[in-house]
Amino acid sequence: MKKVLYIELENCIGCRSCLAGCTQCGGHEQRNRNYVIDVNPFVDRQTMPMMCLHCENPPCARSCPVQAIQVHETGAVLSAMTEKCLGCQNCTIACPYGIPKFDVEQNLMYKCDLCIDRTKDGIPPMCASVCPTNTLQWVTEEELAVKKSQFRLSNGMMASMEDPYLENKTNVHVSLPGILEGKEKLF
């Protein structure tokens, strides 16, 4: 059954386990490939993960002059192929989310590949495996549909981010903070 990465920002506690987990994938040279951001550090403890959203038509790949960034059949946008990458950093500029990282010493771009060694076999990526809060979840399309219908804001908008995203549709789906707003209480 196809599963997708789904992000519920409201849950994040800023533990950065996802980043620690990222280093442990086995295919990541022990380097983490995403970000966790303090949203408003002088005010509260709200944090959010900035993960690669794996665009369906990824600008990082589009901007690459040598097609070093491939899209896997699962939809995962892979890290640059080391033998092809020129180190031009087009991708780091093209990505509206600022995801691709650049290794100056190796002159090489690297980014989240959705733990392709795991996810190609149906095993959840490390970030979603270890996330202690279910901010990062590995869910089926059906579970995702339920989430989208559940999280409706008081103004009629969906808390679940629908397209258009900053670029185009993405394989990773996000619920903005506010998922509890319309929640009917048990008592």
Next chain:
Amino acid sequence: MQEVKALKEISNVNHPNEELIKTHCSYCGMQCGMNLRVNTKTNKIIGVEPRYEWPVTEGKMCPKGVTAYQQTNHKDRLLKPLIRDDASKKGTKEGFREASWDEALDLIVKNFKALQGKHGDDTLSVYSGVSMTNEKCYLTGKFARVALKTKYIDYNGRFCMASAAGGSLRSLGVDRGSSLPWTDLHQTDCLFIAGSNTAECHPTSMYRVWEVQNRGGYLIVVDPRETPIARRADLHLDLRPGTDLALANCMVHLLIKNGRVDEEFIKQHTNGFEETKELVALFTPEYTSEITGVSPEKLIRAAEIYGKAPNAIVMFARGVEQQSKGVDNVSAYINMALVSGKIGRPKSGVATFTGQGNGQGGREHGQKSDLLPGYRKITNPQHVKEVCEVWGIKPEEMPGPGVSAYELFELMDKKEIRGMYLLCSNPAVSAPNLNFVKNAMKNLDFMVCSDFYLSESAEFADVVLPTTTWAEDEGTVTNLEGRIIKINRAQKPLGECKTDWEIQIEIAKRYGKGKYFEHLKTAKDVADEFRLATKGGNADYSGATWEKIEKQNGVFWPCNEENVDGTPHMFLDKKFYHPDGKAKICALPYRPPAEEPNEQYPLRLTTGRVVYHYLSGNQTRRIPFLKDMCPEPYVEVHPELAKKYQIEHDQIIRLFTRRGEANYKVKITEAIRKDTVFVPYHFGHEQSINLLTNAALDPMSRMPEFKVCAAQIEKL
């Protein structure tokens, strides 16, 4: 929430030439399940894989857990015994030389014997910890009393779980941290969590906490800071540090006033309700608001929610426990469950968040100054007799009760204690009032420290013994639920390292006490004797064999002939562990913290953890990822307070109390009270906040008041 069933079907990645060893994390009481990746050619631990099938945490890990494996083959590991001949270098890292085990152990025995010959058996002390297996904790108690024959043994749980233990014993007659399994948490209707920074200290509980809210249930958090869990709570009671007792009394007052008490339950299963009712009458929301600083409306709303909830769980942690009235705070919060009858059934109950990996098991089996295995009392002749039969000594040979951890340092200061055997703990960072404590350690005639890194405390030792990390030995620990689980060995001990139980047996043999110890050849041998020694005690592990633990995903104590599979839910029969089978509702008059702010020291200082570090930081400060994320301590200051002192973010200021001082970088945040400052406690030497903290002890648990004292800031 993702179904447990679905998660169980997840397989792990198997890399070539690797095997996965199922075990649990080395750090906190959550004891998250994990698989260690071991290279089969080199027998070295090289990584971690989630343990999806572990029912408590389902593969989840915090950043400490993910990187825990990096401890074992770390470059800082001690690989050989160290001896320091020049005592003038005590208190520094200098002057150590490598030595053989024979030389180190002979030197220890020679010095220990000389001290005891001159000053009596009780001149030696054993200071232990609970980040190690039940088997090691058990043997340490036996080692102190049978081999060294000293009454002075205590452990770092005095700085962690002692108040929770004291409160549970008084209220419920038994000290199992949680009355129900963690797998109930997300199914309850209301979580009332006091003094727990759960998101940072027990992060893998959080998906269950959020699930309560996702289901439409309520989350109430009591904390002076808006911690990440408080940020999302339905209700955040932002009380002044050290005023929990008033707040809990107010909750009981309002539950009674609102008619949210279970009269039948109170009558049948408790004592003490009438006195308590009379006492809490004073604690109106308005009166309580004056003490706590929490608005009356919030107090009323909190009691309304907890009272209405069909099922609710009251939870607490060090925030309420590390006070000079920690035991009273615990009993007062347990009162909420007892008057409303919300205990002794699934999805309702009380629980403390156990701080250390084996904080639960480690306190039950004889490392505490007044306890023997199976939670027996050393002052009870029958209990002593039962344990003596297992140990093969005469009851008159059993030393009496000793003193608590902090009091050991007081006796060192008075030269009543002249020697110390320290293991699994780092009091040079974790004890309160550190200037005094470090001086006491420096003045010891002879000190041994067993650790796998050269800790801040090892700097005071004459001999340092290289011991193993958790992944190089096997045995059981008891997690925060009261579930006995199995730690497995993933790698052979590095260098010349020995396990703590092996070291103690070696010393016992040299002490001429071999006959009590030599039959213990493996960790399993220790486990078998340990289980036998617990038989018949309250914390009865006799039925918890390693095979049963493996088969059942852990075994909840008590596990004995009556409860062969163990006891996930306590008190289902509404029988509590006091002789009359009833729980005690406690009438507890409010008293303020030992130190209240005044003109000279107008601020309240509180301390705690960050998510990236564990306890004294001796382990986590060496892990690159964790160090990068939190390299140094800081002081959290509200912007209004900062304005008053004219200090800015990242500016270094001097923070001081009556006992000590330290310089910290300011971290401006609105997520703290305006009258309170916070500093994390994981750092050593001149960065230790415990240079400043107050050693005022709880009269029952002897827990120091880490969580509140009066402080002042000076601009540099």
